[in-house]
Structures are given as C-alpha cells and as structure tokens.
Amino acid sequence: GQNIDQPTEMTATEGAIVQINCTYQTSGFNGLFWYQQHAGEAPTFLSYNVLDGLEEKGRFSSFLSRSKGYSYLLLKELQMKDSASYLCAVRDPGRGFQKLVFGTGTRLLVSP
C-alpha cells in the first residue's frame, strides 16, 4: 500500500513564510499533488510535481525529491485567507494510477 506522512498542524504569522513537508512511500510513483481545503469546502488544486525540483506558482511553490520520497509546499507572504488544511496526495499505482491516496492533511493557522 501507500503511506503518506505530513504534520497535523502548523501555525505561522501573517506575512511570514511556511514550509509544509510531506513524505511518502509508494510501490510506484506517477506524481504528487497538493490541494488546499478550507473548512467545509472542496479541496482545490494547488500544484502537481512529477519530476524532481521546484515548481513556482505565485506565492506558492512545491518541491519534489523522488529519491527521498519527499515533497514540500512553500507558502510565502502569508495571508489570513491561507488558513486552511493542505493535503498531500500521490497517485496509487494500482489499476493505472487513477485514484489518489491522501495524507491526513496539515491544518495551517495564520495569525495576525
């Protein structure tokens, strides 16, 4: 099976930078996703990494190291609206990599 670990909760201050880590163990790899989920709302797509390295998209960046089974999501210039859960997910290699396997999510609280 697949195993994904990420911290349960993090706190940070408005305007700061925060890094949310995700480690995974999978029998096959075909990409890692980060989603943002505000309470009571749909998970929304943030980023997708399939090759090693850093992908930057505005205030958000995502990094992947396949050899280490490791990814992080970097959020810069934090805003209050960034308070949400951040979900790390990998594609399950069974049956054609269709389904996603999620971590438990990291709840980020941004304070003034």
Place this chain on the structure above:
Amino acid sequence: GAGVSQSPRYKVAKRGQDVALRCDPISGHVSLFWYQQALGQGPEFLTYFQNEAQLDKSGLPSDRFFAERPEGSVSTLKIQRTQQEDSAVYLCASSLAGAADTQYFGPGTRLTVL
C-alpha cells in the same frame, strides 16, 4: 464553466434509512471519482468511473454502498441501511480523461447518520 457540483450539501438520515448523493461533474470530463472524508482526515477513495463504466470499486466499504453513472455524466452514490459510521463528507471529483489529468473536486455532501 461551472465546476463540480454536488447535492444535497447536507443530509441527515436516521440509522437504517437509504440515501442518494448526486454529483454533476465538469462538462466533458470522462473520469469521475467518489471519496469519503472523515473529520480531520484526508479523503479516501471509494470508486472510479470512466464514462459509464465503473472501473474500480475497491474502496467501497461494504455492499451497502453502490454507485452508478448510467449515461456517463451525472453520478449517484447510494448508501443503503445507513449506519452511524457512514457519517462523513462524501466528495466527488472529475478529471478530463486519463491518469495524467488533475482531479477537480466538488464541495461535498456532509452526511450525518443519527
């Protein structure tokens, strides 16, 4: 274009009742997924359709759970004889076609079984 929509947004059922949850995927999306999300947890896979074909139902927790997508668009997740442990948010996601495509999620249906 509209995103994935789900109805109802909230459902309260008495234990033993049957419920039906509806998902309208993004227009033109071939693949449709159902996930179950318990409080404080990440979504867990239930089942997957490609058009009208249910290609993977390995995540359905029991034979009380049944999903269909008869015309390859709207999908319904049905839970028979609901139990308290079925209380969760049921998320639907759709993607354009294949394994390489991003899944886009609906807002979910929060089911509470009393």
